[in-house]
Amino acid sequence: MFDTLSDRLGGVFDKLRGRGALNEQDVRDAMREVRIALLEADVALPVARRFIDAVTEKAVGQSVLRSVTPGQQVVKIVNDELVEMLGGDAPAELDLNASPPVVIMMVGLQGSGKTTTTAKLAKLLREKHGKKPMMASLDVNRPAAQEQLKVLGEQVDVLTLPIVAGQMPVDIARRAIESAKLQAVDVLLLDTAGRLHVDQQLMDEMKAVSAISAPKETLLVVDSLTGQDAVNVAQSFGGEVDLTGVVLTRMDGDARGGAALSMRAVTGKPIKFAGTGEKLDAIEAFHPGRVAGRILGMGDIVSIVEKAAETIKEEDAERLARRMAKGEFDLEDLRTQLKQMQNMGGMGLLAGMMPGMKKAKQAMAASNMDDKVLVRM
Structure with missing residues (x-):
């Protein structure tokens, strides 16, 4: 999804590498182009400004400008700052250190891919982490939402809570916890209801479910194709519930990438997973260092x-x-x-x-x- 940004940055850095010596003005001119590229990629203005200021401060130092390969040194500084902006060197892992069943509450707007992501995450926990997961749909508003999760559960070979018509989300959450205990489940994933927009009813419902289930992880699922709107949604949810991380879906799309680059800096919450396709195994841990390498054309x-x-x-x-x-x-x-x-x-x-x-x-x-x-x- 970073192809356009990667192409723009590649052009800027090719010019820097092609010059045997650099002066401060060369660096500042290059950073101006980088800033434009970031803004065109839908990166939040304050984030782009802080990034450019941090890179420029380090790149105009005499140790860089007088080095044998100043262009390469500048690229390294940009890479290091990109990694920091995306969340640091190590990926943010799920915290499952609690007595089972460990509850993971999935929240987000309707259409963000939340239900499918819940199934993907359950499959990942079962196959790669050796856990016994269970899924429960708390969405009583969207037609066939609970049935959708049941079908996905069959496809990924994961337990799902039996559907009882007429139950409210809080009651479903209570029943899910009891059922998970009886079946010796390690991780319980609660797929909460989505809305077409952030509203108080949605927030109140989430807070009530959170109070009942005491989730160890509360993951916000956002569509990376929505760009800066994804960051705004994260801020809205973060103001109401204690988010522990973000899952970005459709990272294989042709979006400009601003959501991924701005999310950590604006919300303070780590990106924990990235959805990379429609298949139920198309989800991977978000590695800031690897993503930065792809953006700068260094590969992964x-x-x-x-x-x-x-x-x-x-x-x-x-x-x-x-x-x-x-x-x-x-x-x-x-x-x-x-x-x-x-x-x-x-x-x-x-x-x-x-x-x-x-x-x-x-x-x-x-x-x-x-x-x-x-x-x-």
Whole structure:
């Protein structure tokens, strides 16, 4: 989702790297362009201003300007400040350190992907954290909302609270906690009702559920495609309930990225997860350092390795390696590798994670080379 911003910043830093020496005015001119790029990416003005001031203060120092590679030094400073703006070096993890069932309350506006994210998170907890999760829908307003969560629960093989018609959200929350205790559930995810806009009825309902369930985590799900509105929503919710983190959905879209870049700085709440697609396994922990690397065109090799480990069986990889070493690689082997690439997210996603692949990714887009080609193969 940071393609436009990445292209703009790449152009600025290519100019800096191409110059053998820099003076203070060169740095300030470059930072002016960076500031414009951030604002065009829908980053909040106060956040962009603080970021530019911090980078400029460090970049105009004599130790940078007189270094052998001043352009690279400036890029490093920008990278460090980006990581800090996004939340620091380490990802913010879920706090599950409590007596089971640990309650996670999911909140957000209608249409943000909250219910699907609840199922994605439950699947992640079961498969990667070895937990026994359970989901309960507290949405009595949206037609078929509870039925939707039940269907998703069947798809991800996670328990869901049986539906009882006519119950109010607070009563459903009480019943969910009791049911979770009886079934030795580790983590209980409460999918609260969404609204088309922030209103007092929604806030009062959330506060009542929170008082009953005492959630260890209260996660706000926001749509990253809404840009600065996502940050405004986070501020509104944060003023009413004690948020512990944010989940940004549709991070695989073509939005400008301002929500991700502004969220931590404006709300003070960490981005804990990012939704990266429609599939129920398309959710990943938000790593500020990796995201900063993608924005600056440095790639994200660690994420590629993790995706490969999750989707490619070790014995299959060894078999293909042996065949290639013997010169026996054929079209069937190529088809297997293309399918593996597709399972890892497709050519576009992988190209965006590889250092120096920006031009190759642009060439693929210009030639209409996409994953549909792989499907036909």
